[in-house]
Amino acid sequence: MKWLPFELHTHTPHSDGTHTLLEMCTKARELGLSGIALTDHNTTSGMADAAAVTAETGVAVIPGLEWTTFYGHMLTLGVPYSEWRDLGPTDIHKGIDRVHRQGGIVGIAHPFSLGSPICTGCHWEYAVQDWSRIDYMEVWHETLPPMRNHNAPAFDMWTRLLNEGYRISGTAGRDWHRSSDEDDPPAFTFLGLVREAGLPGTEDVVDAIRSGRICVSMGPLLELQMTCGEGSYGIGDVVDAENAGADASCELTVRVTPAAHPGRRLGTDEQGRVIIVETDAGEMLRLPVKEEADEIRCSFGAKGLKWMRIRLSGMLNGALATIAFTNPVYFK
Structure with a gap:
């Protein structure tokens, strides 16, 4: 991709x-x-x-x-x-x-x-x-x-x-x-x-x-890769959760890539950034971003969910704000 x-x-x-x-x-x-x-x-x-x-x-x-x-x-x-x-x-x-x-x-x-x-x-x-x-x-x-x-x-x-x-x-x-x-x-x-x-x-x-x-x-690119059962999925994909096992357990990797262009580094502070895993059932996880470029891994159960997306929160122009978000992965 x-x-x-x-x-x-x-x-x-x-x-x-x-x-x-x-x-x-x-x-x-x-x-x-x-x-x-x-x-x-x-x-x-x-x-x-x-x-x-x-x-x-x-x-x-x-x-x-x-x-x-x-x-x-x-x-x-x-x-x-x-x-x-x-x-x-x-x-x-x-x-x-x-x-x-x-x-x-x-x-x-x-x-x-x-x-x-x-x-x-x-x-x-x-x-x-x-x-x-x-x-x-x-x-x-x-x-x-x-x-x-x-x-x-x-x-x-x-x-x-x-x-x-x-x-x-x-x-x-x-x-x-x-x-x-x-x-x-x-x-x-x-x-x-x-x-x-x-x-x-x-x-x-x-x-x-x-x-x-x-x-x-506003700057960094968020990518996600998720495996559920035998399938591998990314942003916009549809997961067949029924084929992922009884608990529909998924392994999630989120990659944060800094903006490649200098003009995209305006007004942001890398300190205190947090990855938030959101679903139709509400907020599921909060995971700290330790470095400007980071790769974060976690597991969660997808049973009963309709969708999941990633949001990056942090300081922007001196205020706490959403810096980036992905579109959802959907669950069938």
């Missing part, structure tokens, strides 16, 4: 951003990003420059769109323009089906941001009849997302939906409109790509998000 950092929510002057796609990808390369998703508001016209920009910067550009409506903002990835203007507050699924039929995915953007009159339609108000049709949620939004008040209810909502049995991926989105040297650091969405060689393509990114092979982080 090859883990690459992406930014999945961006804007250019084709909607309301101030930097061109070339300027943004140049900055993305400086930050250590491998790729971005271009999600201008209600248009895909900015993709006309994508191939040339990627050739110049080496940063992959994934086609996307942000449906910007009175009832909420929804991100689409991996497809060309998909019609949204006929959608009302009770029929969002009609638009979702159009994206899915083309092989794309949909995600709810900043569901608990302030709405009108502060930001028209930014607060999610669509009635979702079937949450299994939602591929991902932006649970961390803007720069320095652990410190943003509107992200706490988004993370809680994601957790509640996981507890109800839905397999929805959690991502971060800077909502990148402009760049400044005074910007707070953004989080990265690390995607686990099966294809290890070459520049990541649209299908690689869509598959990783759809499959939940994701670690969201």
Whole structure:
């Protein structure tokens, strides 16, 4: 598995951003990003420059769109323009089906941001009849997302939906409109790509998000490897717990890898970091991270569980916060 950092929510002057796609990808390369998703508001016209920009910067550009409506903002990835203007507050699924039929995915953007009159339609108000049709949620939004008040209810909502049995991926989105040297650091969405060689393509990114092979982080990469019975599993995988023995005993290894790029070491303190093993039954274990790069092993019983994820807690800009989290491993 090859883990690459992406930014999945961006804007250019084709909607309301101030930097061109070339300027943004140049900055993305400086930050250590491998790729971005271009999600201008209600248009895909900015993709006309994508191939040339990627050739110049080496940063992959994934086609996307942000449906910007009175009832909420929804991100689409991996497809060309998909019609949204006929959608009302009770029929969002009609638009979702159009994206899915083309092989794309949909995600709810900043569901608990302030709405009108502060930001028209930014607060999610669509009635979702079937949450299994939602591929991902932006649970961390803007720069320095652990410190943003509107992200706490988004993370809680994601957790509640996981507890109800839905397999929805959690991502971060800077909502990148402009760049400044005074910007707070953004989080990265690390995607686990099966294809290890070459520049990541649209299908690689869509598959990783759809499959939940994701670690969201302010810096370090979290990876996990788990064995249950005869099977071996990683982030996003589904464990057949019934075949793991009577007690469904699992061996878990968590690897903490420091950020490879100097720009990802902003405002963090390696002292006092703790790995937290979380499940639908609540917090299971807390394990100290002894070094900047560490590998932690433990055992637990998976019987009766629906999911398990890893969260890294520590000091960020002088406050105790979540620094990184994985998407779940699911139990069948």
